[in-house]
Amino acid sequence: MSQNDAPLLEVDDLRVAVDGKEILKGLSLTVRAGETHAIMGRNGSGKSTLSATIMGHPRYVVTGGSVRFRGEDLLALPVHERARRGVFLSFQYPVALPGVAVSNFLRQAVKAVRGDAVPAKAFRPLVKETLELLEIPEAFVRRYVNDGFSGGEKKRLEMLQMVLLEPALAILDETDSGLDIDALKVVSAAINRLRDAGRAQVLITHYQRILQYVRPDRVHVLLGGRIVKSGGAELAEELERTGYDGLDAEAA
Amino acid sequence: MESTRTGRSFAADVARLAADEPAWLRAARHDALAAYEAAGLPDRARHLWRYTDPAKLLPGDRPLAEPGTEFGELPPDYHDGTFEKVAALVLVRDGRLLRSALDPEVADAGLLVADLRAAATQHEALVRPHLFALAQAQLEKFEALSAALFTGGDFVRVPAGLALNRPVRIAHRVGAAGLLASRSLVVVGDGAQAEIVYDLASADARGDALLHAGAEVHVGAGARLRLVFIQTAGSAFVHAPVIRCRLARDAALETVTVALGGGLVKSLQATEIAGRGASSRALGIVFGDGRRHFDHHTVQDHVVGHNESDLDYRTVLAGRARSAYTGNLRIGLEGAGASAHQRNHNLLLSESARADTIPELEILTNDVACSHAAAVGPIDEEQVFFCTSRGLDPATARRVIVAGFLEPVIARIPGEELQQRIRGVLTSRLEAVT
Numbered sequence: 001m002s003q004n005d006a007p008l009l010e011v012d013d014l015r016v017a018v019d020g021k022e023i024l025k026g027l028s029l030t031v032r033a034g035e036t037h038a039i040m041g042r043n044g045s046g047k048s049t050l051s052a053t054i055m056g057h058p059r060y061v062v063t064g065g066s067v068r069f070r071g072e073d074l075l076a077l078p079v080h081e082r083a084r085r086g087v088f089l090s091f092q093y094p095v096a097l098p099g100v101a102v103s104n105f106l107r108q109a110v111k112a113v114r115g116d117a118v119p120a121k122a123f124r125p126l127v128k129e130t131l132e133l134l135e136i137p138e139a140f141v142r143r144y145v146n147d148g149f150s151g152g153e154k155k156r157l158e159m160l161q162m163v164l165l166e167p168a169l170a171i172l173d174e175t176d177s178g179l180d181i182d183a184l185k186v187v188s189a190a191i192n193r194l195r196d197a198g199r200a201q202v203l204i205t206h207y208q209r210i211l212q213y214v215r216p217d218r219v220h221v222l223l224g225g226r227i228v229k230s231g232g233a234e235l236a237e238e239l240e241r242t243g244y245d246g247l248d249a250e251a252a
Numbered sequence: 253m254e255s256t257r258t259g260r261s262f263a264a265d266v267a268r269l270a271a272d273e274p275a276w277l278r279a280a281r282h283d284a285l286a287a288y289e290a291a292g293l294p295d296r297a298r299h300l301w302r303y304t305d306p307a308k309l310l311p312g313d314r315p316l317a318e319p320g321t322e323f324g325e326l327p328p329d330y331h332d333g334t335f336e337k338v339a340a341l342v343l344v345r346d347g348r349l350l351r352s353a354l355d356p357e358v359a360d361a362g363l364l365v366a367d368l369r370a371a372a373t374q375h376e377a378l379v380r381p382h383l384f385a386l387a388q389a390q391l392e393k394f395e396a397l398s399a400a401l402f403t404g405g406d407f408v409r410v411p412a413g414l415a416l417n418r419p420v421r422i423a424h425r426v427g428a429a430g431l432l433a434s435r436s437l438v439v440v441g442d443g444a445q446a447e448i449v450y451d452l453a454s455a456d457a458r459g460d461a462l463l464h465a466g467a468e469v470h471v472g473a474g475a476r477l478r479l480v481f482i483q484t485a486g487s488a489f490v491h492a493p494v495i496r497c498r499l500a501r502d503a504a505l506e507t508v509t510v511a512l513g514g515g516l517v518k519s520l521q522a523t524e525i526a527g528r529g530a531s532s533r534a535l536g537i538v539f540g541d542g543r544r545h546f547d548h549h550t551v552q553d554h555v556v557g558h559n560e561s562d563l564d565y566r567t568v569l570a571g572r573a574r575s576a577y578t579g580n581l582r583i584g585l586e587g588a589g590a591s592a593h594q595r596n597h598n599l600l601l602s603e604s605a606r607a608d609t610i611p612e613l614e615i616l617t618n619d620v621a622c623s624h625a626a627a628v629g630p631i632d633e634e635q636v637f638f639c640t641s642r643g644l645d646p647a648t649a650r651r652v653i654v655a656g657f658l659e660p661v662i663a664r665i666p667g668e669e670l671q672q673r674i675r676g677v678l679t680s681r682l683e684a685v686t
Contacts, residue, residue: 055641058633079640080649088641095638099656105642108652111645161642231399 006071008033008169008200009054015045015051015064022063023049025225029167031218034197038211038236039204041222042244047204048092050222051173055089056082069169084113086168090158090175097145102157103127105145106164113165130163133193135186152183159190170194171202176210188213208240223247261289265316266400277372280384284391284399291393294405303576303608304518304547309394309492314462317430319346319403324455329669337667339416339446340365344424347434347463348404353416362411362586365420368435378409382439382477386468386496387523395494395520398433398464405435408448410471412441419447419480419666423642426485427455432463442472442500447666449480452491453513459486465493471503473527478506480665484677485513487542494520499559501527508664509536509565512677515544522551525590528558535663536565539678540573540605541685550594551580557620558589566661567598568654569605570685572611578610583620591621598628599657601650649685654682 009031016024025047031037033165041047053060054067056079066075069085077085097105106127111117118126131138134156146154155175163172175187191201203214211219211233219235220227221244228247229235266285270278293310294301330341342352342365349367364375372379387395406422426432440446441510454461471477479678483491491514499505511517523532538546552561567575579594598607609626631653639649655678662678665671 055637057637078646079637080643080645081308083641091638091641095632095634097638097653097656099659105652108644108648109642112645112648164359165642227483 006068007031008070009202010068011050011054011065012064012068013065014053014067016049017061018049018059018062027066027222027226029220029227031200031202033168033200035217036191036195036201037203037212037218037220038216039202039220039222039227040194040206040236040239043206045222046223046225048173051171051202053202054171055079055087062220065095080112084115087169088162088165088167090155090170090172092173092177093174094146094154094158095190096147096149098147100145101141102143102145103141106141106161109161110164126164130160133163134159134190136160151178152180155179155183155187156182159187163190163193168199169202170199171190171204173204174206175203176205176207184210185213207252208236211236253358255372260311262316262401264402268590269403273369274373274376276380278385281400284396285401288393288396288400291396293311299610300549300578303574304516304545306393308516309462309464309490309518309672311397311431311462314429314431316401316403317346317428317432317461319348319432320427321350321422322346323350324427326423327673328423329667329673330423335418337418338421339363339418340420342420342422344404344422344430344434346426346461347402347424347432347465348408358414358416363414363416363420364407364409366407368405368407368437371590375407375409378439379407379437380633382468382470384468385438386470386498387466392494392520394464394492396657397468398435398494401431401433401464402435402466405437408436408438408443410440410446410475413443414441415445416447419449421449421451424450424452425455426452426459426463426489429460430462432461434463434465436465436467438467438469440471440475440477443474444472444630445476447478447480448462449666449670450482451670452481452483452485454485454489457486459489459513462490463492464490467493467495469495469497469505471497471499471505473500474502475500476504477663478508478666480508480510482510482665482674483513483517487513487515487544489514490516492518495522497521497523497532498527499527499530499532501521501529502529503527504531506533506664507535508661509534510661510665510674511536511538511546511548512674517545518547520551520592522553523561524553524555525559528554528556530559532561534561534563534565535661535664537658538565538567538575539658539681540568540575541570541681542573543571546573546575548576549578549580551582552592552594553580554583554587554590554592556619557583557587559601559616560591561593563594563597564661566658567596567607568601568658569598569607570601572602572604574605575607576610577608578612579624580612580614581622581624583622584616585616585681587615587617588619593622594624596626597657599654600628600630601654650686651679651682655679
């Protein structure tokens with residue numbers, strides 16, 4: 001298969017251990033350009049492990065399987081090269097960078113991912129427009145990255161970075177958790193803005209709630225380190241009614 | 253005798269310096285020289301000298317250097333011939349004031365910036381009550397040396413009630429190899445407001461000199477002072493400043509210490525919070541690479557209560573650089589109602605760098621609010637991961653994180669252009685080590 005028609009993301013029989021304990025036990029997932037996927041599951045099922053592994057967190061040790069991005073071995077790449085290829089992770093708990101102004105950080109990130117600096121003249125209106133989309137006051141960019149931010153502000157900043165970096169593959173690790181309905185709508189607007197034929201999004205979530213605003217093409221249930229069930233958007237609604245209990249037997 | 257082994261006699265130098273000075277100053281110099289000669293080397297077993305060999309601060313066979321007469325080139329952020337950005341510009345070479353230019357408007361209002369030795373004669377009534385008033389009755393050995401030998405220095409006096417809206421900038425260049433001794437005296441009158449920036453650099457990349465520098469800073473009742481000490485000298489420079497500050501009632505002092513240079517720095521900054529309602533804030537950053545050695549000692553001394561002090565020193569070390577920080581926090585018997593806080597965080601960029609941090613709390617009364625926090629460690633890898641996940645390569649990520657760690661202190665330096673110069677110095681130094 002040539003790189004052009006390879007799936008955007010192809011996870012095959014992925015096994016990952018954290019501190020010597022196997023968390024992902026042969027997970028497979030294919031995401032094509034133009035698709036939005038939702039991965040649902042209980043706490044501890046391996047959802048965050050999957051996103052951290054795709055991004056390349058050093059604590060997560062791949063013990064088997066592969067992850068390909070546009071046909072390329074993603075696991076062989078350092079973290080920053082994954083980002084430059086177009087992979088983005090919206091962190092569940094983004095860290096603070098005290099002393100690093102949001103505006104400075106955004107400029108550095110955009111420069112790194114796009115390969116050259118965006119002129120200030122073009123960058124400022126772009127930031128301004130994105131701030132409006134995300135209902136973020138302009139003074140926000142003068143603050144230090146995530147330093148003293150509320151949970152909702154942190155998620156908004158993650159979305160601000162995502163929209164500015166225009167990733168081909170955005171993985172959102174519980175970006176919806178802890179958000180009130182207004183913030184949820186804003187986050188959904190950011191995700192929907194990125195939906196087009198050349199990109200894909202993977203929403204990792206506990207709840208069906210966000211899927212009312214971002215309708216997924218595919219829904220997967222992650223249980224015990226494997227995907228145990230996949231379906232269309234209706235699967236999320238079904239899970240909402242029945243919970244995960246009925247799926248335990250399938251995982252076993 | 254122990255003292256005879258700590259160095260040769262400077263009696264002839266003191267006699268020469270004191271020859272055209274008023275009798276009271278001559279006597280003070282002789283007393284200081286006697287104190288220097290009588291004191292043995294500080295005991296290395298005592299904690300304040302555990303990390304720095306006091307013998308390295310001895311003049312040894314260095315002669316007392318004759319200060320240069322040319323300043324050299326000014327950094328571009330300095331002077332544009334106007335007083336738009338500064339209230340006064342002072343050029344000091346090897347501890348001696350060469351030139352001072354004051355905005356005529358503030359000079360008329362009573363701002364005085366002068367050579368300290370000249371001022372001792374010309375403005376005796378202003379200088380004499382303050383000079384050596386804060387130095388302890390028993391001078392520290394090396395403090396006594398700079399008191400006896402100061403070949404020059406500066407006297408800044410802001411009269412009561414005058415509020416300066418631009419900083420006084422004092423550029424100090426060291427170039428002479430040998431022993432240098434300088435002294436600064438700052439007197440900010442009641443209700444006055446000022447910012448003073450001391451910007452010390454060496455004329456070349458090595459900066460062969462040993463500078464014993466003394467400073468006394470008096471902040472009057474209700475006065476506000478921001479005092480900035482920038483040091484970007486070369487890697488052979490030895491810097492031993494002793495800075496003593498005193499805050500009267502309702503006075504507010506903010507010090508910003510930026511130590512980016514020197515091969516060996518042994519510094520004492522002691523602030524006596526002598527009035528109710530006073531507030532002292534001390535910020536500091538240290539960046540060391542190569543084999544640079546920093547030893548900072550601070551004292552927040554609450555002589556009375558119902559006042560506050562806050563200290564935040566941040567250190568970044570690369571290569572085989574070394575830092576020791578000792579923070580004394582004292583609240584005396586009359587100190588009820590004092591609030592005193594201290595933080596010292598150290599980032600180590602290499603396995604061979606080393607930092608020690610020693611908080612010392614001496615609290616003699618109840619009903620106070622005190623805290624101290626100290627940390628030594630490498631860059632947080634979660635921060636690096638976050639930055640690299642946004643496309644920054646690991647080296648850039650580290651530089652961004654380190655620069656951010658130091659930024660809140662740099663942001664307190666008056667003047668965007670000066671801030672940018674300091675950031676530039678840091679960036680180029682960081683690029684060399686990451």
